[in-house]
Amino acid sequence: MIIFDFVPMWTLILGLAVFFYVLLDGFDLGVGILYNFAKTTNDRNLLMNSIAPIWDGNETWLVLGGIGLLAAFPLAFAIILPAVYFPILVMLLALIFRGVAFEFRFRDVEHVTFWDRAFGIGSAIATFAQGIVLGAFIQGFDVEGRHFVGGSFDCITPFSLFTGVALLFGYGLLGAGWLILKTEGPLQEQARRHARICFLGTFAAVGIVSLWTPLVDSGIAQRWFSWPNIAFLAPVPLLTALFGFLEWQAIANPKSELRPFVYAVLLFCLSYFGIAVSLFPMIVPHHYSLWQAASSPDTQIFLGVGTLFLLPVILVYTGWSYWVFRGKVRADTGYH
Amino acid sequence: MTLDPLVLSRLQFAWVVAWHILLPALTVGLASYIALLEGIWFVTGKEIWFRISGFWTRIFAVAFGMGVVSGVVMPFQFGTNWSRFSDATANIISPMLAYEGLTAFTLEAGFLGVLLFGRNLVPRWAHFASAVLVAAGTLFSTFWILVTNSWMQTPGGYKIIDGIFYPTSWSEIIFSASFPYRFLHTVTGFYVTTGFVVLGVAAILLRRSKSQEEAKLMLSMTLWLLTALVPLQILFGDMHGLNTLHHQPAKLAAIEAHWEHEARAPLALFAIPDQKAEKNHFVIEVPLLGSLILTHDVNGVVPGLKDFPPEDRAPAIIPFFAFRIMVGAGLVMLALVLVGLWLRTRRKLYDTGWYLRALQWGISLGFIAVLAGWTTTEVGRQPWTVYGVMRTAHSVTPSLTGFDVLLSLTGYMVVYLIMFPTGLWFLTRIVRGGVLPEEDTPVEAGRPAAPVKPVPERSP
Numbered sequence: 001m002i003i004f005d006f007v008p009m010w011t012l013i014l015g016l017a018v019f020f021y022v023l024l025d026g027f028d029l030g031v032g033i034l035y036n037f038a039k040t041t042n043d044r045n046l047l048m049n050s051i052a053p054i055w056d057g058n059e060t061w062l063v064l065g066g067i068g069l070l071a072a073f074p075l076a077f078a079i080i081l082p083a084v085y086f087p088i089l090v091m092l093l094a095l096i097f098r099g100v101a102f103e104f105r106f107r108d109v110e111h112v113t114f115w116d117r118a119f120g121i122g123s124a125i126a127t128f129a130q131g132i133v134l135g136a137f138i139q140g141f142d143v144e145g146r147h148f149v150g151g152s153f154d155c156i157t158p159f160s161l162f163t164g165v166a167l168l169f170g171y172g173l174l175g176a177g178w179l180i181l182k183t184e185g186p187l188q189e190q191a192r193r194h195a196r197i198c199f200l201g202t203f204a205a206v207g208i209v210s211l212w213t214p215l216v217d218s219g220i221a222q223r224w225f226s227w228p229n230i231a232f233l234a235p236v237p238l239l240t241a242l243f244g245f246l247e248w249q250a251i252a253n254p255k256s257e258l259r260p261f262v263y264a265v266l267l268f269c270l271s272y273f274g275i276a277v278s279l280f281p282m283i284v285p286h287h288y289s290l291w292q293a294a295s296s297p298d299t300q301i302f303l304g305v306g307t308l309f310l311l312p313v314i315l316v317y318t319g320w321s322y323w324v325f326r327g328k329v330r331a332d333t334g335y336h
Numbered sequence: 337m338t339l340d341p342l343v344l345s346r347l348q349f350a351w352v353v354a355w356h357i358l359l360p361a362l363t364v365g366l367a368s369y370i371a372l373l374e375g376i377w378f379v380t381g382k383e384i385w386f387r388i389s390g391f392w393t394r395i396f397a398v399a400f401g402m403g404v405v406s407g408v409v410m411p412f413q414f415g416t417n418w419s420r421f422s423d424a425t426a427n428i429i430s431p432m433l434a435y436e437g438l439t440a441f442t443l444e445a446g447f448l449g450v451l452l453f454g455r456n457l458v459p460r461w462a463h464f465a466s467a468v469l470v471a472a473g474t475l476f477s478t479f480w481i482l483v484t485n486s487w488m489q490t491p492g493g494y495k496i497i498d499g500i501f502y503p504t505s506w507s508e509i510i511f512s513a514s515f516p517y518r519f520l521h522t523v524t525g526f527y528v529t530t531g532f533v534v535l536g537v538a539a540i541l542l543r544r545s546k547s548q549e550e551a552k553l554m555l556s557m558t559l560w561l562l563t564a565l566v567p568l569q570i571l572f573g574d575m576h577g578l579n580t581l582h583h584q585p586a587k588l589a590a591i592e593a594h595w596e597h598e599a600r601a602p603l604a605l606f607a608i609p610d611q612k613a614e615k616n617h618f619v620i621e622v623p624l625l626g627s628l629i630l631t632h633d634v635n636g637v638v639p640g641l642k643d644f645p646p647e648d649r650a651p652a653i654i655p656f657f658a659f660r661i662m663v664g665a666g667l668v669m670l671a672l673v674l675v676g677l678w679l680r681t682r683r684k685l686y687d688t689g690w691y692l693r694a695l696q697w698g699i700s701l702g703f704i705a706v707l708a709g710w711t712t713t714e715v716g717r718q719p720w721t722v723y724g725v726m727r728t729a730h731s732v733t734p735s736l737t738g739f740d741v742l743l744s745l746t747g748y749m750v751v752y753l754i755m756f757p758t759g760l761w762f763l764t765r766i767v768r769g770g771v772l773p774e775e776d777t778p779v780e781a782g783r784p785a786a787p788v789k790p791v792p793e794r795s796p
Binding site: 053056059060062063064066067068070071074075077078079080081082083085086088089090092093095096097099100102103104146147148149150151152295296298299302303306307310311313314317321 | 397398401402404405406407408409411412414415416419420422423426427428430431433434435437438439441442446449502503506733734735736737740743744747748751755758759762
């Protein structure tokens with residue numbers, strides 16, 4: 001007997017966890033991508049120090065998101081993960097390299113260049129792999145019964161490769177926004193140049209994906225362009241255009257230090273919302289809805305009690321740790 | 337030979353979890369050890385305890401970081417390679433894994449920052465409290481992971497509808513039949529492992545004439561702790577064995593390579609089990625000892641592998657040898673502790689060269705025992721993922737080809753063989769540096785210093 005429908009609550013929790021992951025690890029992966037273009041060791045120190053205290057906390061959201069999917073929508077977990085077998089593998093291996101680089105880089109002074117590359121290239125590869133996962137997810141999978149029945153390389157398509165590249169620009173934009181906030185002088189100017197390139201790439205990619213998906217998927221076209229949806233949903237593209245314009249201005253304005261990051265976050269919010277609108281209520285596109293893939297109500301209640309208690313604690317702690325490490329980052333602080 | 341995705345997926349899981357388990361084997365023990373050191377420092381106010389805790393905190397930080405990155409891999413294995421298992425059991429095991437993530441995130445990650453970077457930033461009691469909370473976090477993690485594993489070994493509190501497990505009693509799921517014994521045996525095993533790491537590191541420092549005062553204190557204190565822990569661990573192991581006899585007789589028969597159901601059973605010290613012929617070759621055995629050890633009664637009845645159909649038997653050769661390696665490592669550890677006690681009474685504990693060298697080699701003993709013990713329990717459970725209910729062969733992801741898994745396994749092997757040796761090399765460098773005279777992190781302007789040290793600019 002179901003007394004109360006917990007699926008909307010878990011959809012919200014999981015949606016938030018995934019979004020926090022995309023946002024938080026997004027900007028520190030973005031800093032990692034831009035790390036490839038840093039010119040001096042001093043610049044590299046600054047870039048790394050700007051995310052060193054918080055990156056591992058950011059990455060924990062990946063675990064919470066993954067286990068959250070298993071806990072709330074196990075059928076989706078069991079279908080989607082095999083379907084993106086190789087992108088997940090590549091992402092995990094790249095994240096390992098990038099994660100240990102934080103520790104190994106400064107303890108291993110003789111081999112600085114190897115771990116520097118591990119950090120920069122690892123960040124880029126992890127991002128690209130996540131973009132492929134996103135593209136493959138939007139396109140959907142071959143499913144029979146409760147199993148994925150396609151091949152492990154089916155997820156590599158022109159569309160998913162495109163979303164892979166798009167996410168490189170997107171995370172790059174978040175990372176550049178973060179660096180504008182955390183650095184000053186010539187390094188900040190460089191971050192603004194990177195932000196401009198990444199913004200153009202991101203904005204173009206968002207536009208292309210927004211046209212591509214309705215063209216290949218009549219369901220998505222129906223969702224967006226049928227009356228009255230078109231009236232309710234019109235603000236999404238309009239706001240995207242507005243925030244894009246404001247982002248462009250903020251990047252160019254030397255006095256704007258926080259706004260480039262904030263508008264980049266808002267652009268991510270809108271893109272995320274747009275994808276959610278396109279796919280809702282399906283969690284395995286074309287096959288299973290959120291309700292069909294949900295775990296048993298007993299499971300949702302048992303885990304919900306603790307989650308509703310612990311999640312706010314985690315959010316407060318996360319906020320506090322960002323507060324502790326606020327302000328401009330300097331290269332010369334550290335162990336003496 | 338064709339590539340079997342099932343066999344390769346099992347190898348891959350064994351590979352990633354075997355490397356991963358080495359880190360909690362150290363960090364769970366170290367977190368409690370650091371909390372103990374901080375507690376003594378808080379009570380006595382003697383700075384030497386604070387210096388020792390600082391030294392071990394630096395080692396803890398590196399091991400913890402490696403534990404996190406290798407741990408992130410684990411939950412994804414359930415989805416990528418064991419999707420049918422995930423689909424069937426998620427209603428039961430997913431809250432356990434999620435609670436592990438949530439409590440670990442809250443306690444470990446939350447207070448680790450204070451423990452690492454707040455040594456001069458927060459009051460003494462707050463630093464001590466952080467150490468206790470980090471230790472509690474590692475124990476909570478261990479708790480939830482072992483709850484999951486124990487439920488897979490001795491499932492309870494569930495019903496099955498259309499091939500999917502549903503919970504009927506959370507208390508029966510969490511406190512399943514093997515859980516209390518597995519938890520005690522594992523945590524004590526982690527503590528003993530850490531104890532022998534501390535002994536070995538103290539021996540290294542003494543032999544290199546570094547940080548003598550601290551090294552002697554570490555050696556003396558840890559030897560006392562192990563004097564209690566090692567016999568206790570043997571007792572817990574025995575209790576766990578009785579539990580296995582009761583709830584997983586097929587596993588016990590495989591561990592002992594015991595084919596016949598019989599009373600007054602012998603104990604095989606050495607044998608080459610032959611799964612096809614259903615007997616052992618080259619047997620060296622002691623009469624009656626099998627029944628005595630396994631049932632605590634010379635007339636006790638010990639189950640045999642022939643009690644179970646061939647398709648329900650674990651491959652006896654692996655748990656048989658793994659178990660003997662574990663027990664062997666345990667006996668060597670017991671001997672090292674006894675020799676240490678004897679040297680202590682003769683006041684030669686700190687300057688007996690051969691003993692210090694033995695302790696240095698002893699660093700690996702705990703890890704060997706943990707890996708061997710884990711192999712015993714996991715291979716001994718075969719051919720089941722959920723003992724007696726769900727088969728391993730029915731748990732694997734159906735869409736995978738052998739080539740897919742060969743590729744991914746190769747990827748994990750290459751990356752782990754770069755990462756883990758490098759990590760070990762860093763840890764040995766920290767150890768060789770010894771305890772620093774001022775084990776603390778400088779603080780500027782009331783804010784923690786950046787945790788990444790700048791690398792000197794290289795000349796072009």
